[in-house]
Amino acid sequence: MTDILIMVLSTLGAIFILIASIGIVRMPDFYTRLSITIKAATLGIGCILAAAAIHFSEFSTTTKVIAIIFFLFITSPVAAFLIARTAYITGIKLWDKSIVDELQDRYDNNNNIPNNRCKEE
Amino acid sequence: MLKYFLLNLLLTFVWVALTGQLNYSNFLFGYLAGFFILWMLTRHSNLKEKQYFYRVPKALVFTMYFFYDMMEANLRVAKDVITPNYNTTPGIIKYPLDAKTDFEITMLTNIIALTPGTMVMDIADDKSYLYIHTMYLRNKQKFIRNLKDRTETKLLELLR
Numbered sequence: 001m002t003d004i005l006i007m008v009l010s011t012l013g014a015i016f017i018l019i020a021s022i023g024i025v026r027m028p029d030f031y032t033r034l035s036i037t038i039k040a041a042t043l044g045i046g047c048i049l050a051a052a053a054i055h056f057s058e059f060s061t062t063t064k065v066i067a068i069i070f071f072l073f074i075t076s077p078v079a080a081f082l083i084a085r086t087a088y089i090t091g092i093k094l095w096d097k098s099i100v101d102e103l104q105d106r107y108d109n110n111n112n113i114p115n116n117r118c119k120e121e
Numbered sequence: 122m123l124k125y126f127l128l129n130l131l132l133t134f135v136w137v138a139l140t141g142q143l144n145y146s147n148f149l150f151g152y153l154a155g156f157f158i159l160w161m162l163t164r165h166s167n168l169k170e171k172q173y174f175y176r177v178p179k180a181l182v183f184t185m186y187f188f189y190d191m192m193e194a195n196l197r198v199a200k201d202v203i204t205p206n207y208n209t210t211p212g213i214i215k216y217p218l219d220a221k222t223d224f225e226i227t228m229l230t231n232i233i234a235l236t237p238g239t240m241v242m243d244i245a246d247d248k249s250y251l252y253i254h255t256m257y258l259r260n261k262q263k264f265i266r267n268l269k270d271r272t273e274t275k276l277l278e279l280l281r
Contacts, residue, residue, distance in 0.1 A: 016195070019203065022202050022203070026202060027202075028207065028209075031211065031240065031242075032209060032211055032256055034240065035237065035239070039235060039237040040195060040198065043191070043195055059144060062145065073231075073235065076235075077231045077233075077234030077241075080234050080240055080241075081234060081242075084254065085243055094211065095211055098210075098212050098213075099210055099211070099212035099258050100212040100261065101212065101213045
């Protein structure tokens, strides 16, 4: 029973990470790449760590696993947010087929922002 | 609210110390027993005092719901990555916030960022708007309403 649970969890984790890495190659622009990578990798690492916790089934290991997952879930959205914001400000373009870009007006007349930044039309 | 949480923790530790088994199921059992005892003791107090006992189940339900949402969105993204055609229609949306304090906004941002396909790009200076990048944008109003009903109102119910 435990063996099956470990197998399922670690396989799921590996598959999520594989999908994230395929996504980096396949997705059309920077933002979709970023938004795929961060989450799938977080979930994958979470699954693998859970499998490790079940495998060892010790108090100390489980505590560490819970702490790691907790900090991962807290820090990775912040990292994603900062990377995305920096990318937008430095002028990395959205995909051509993007529908709307309502962030555009926010940086129009701001200082420090280059004017040759992404203009979709 | 905080008082009952601390009391509950104290009861948990008392239970664990008395039984002497340092494992998770014992902690969980101690917590549940403490929860039940405190619930019985505050039976006759007013609604504000009893808030804690409604919030713990709500928080559990919200966590389950969040993980379910996360898995669902992950599968959707995975399908899009593996199959040959792009199904994505990305866009950046201005989302009006109901959350007021920094803590509420941080929690909401974290939850939005952890659901695959959506990502927070920026926050307006007066904290009244979020700029969200989403991969599956069909209808702007529908997306905003969906996010508000499914996530934000529930989160605010829990935090306030």
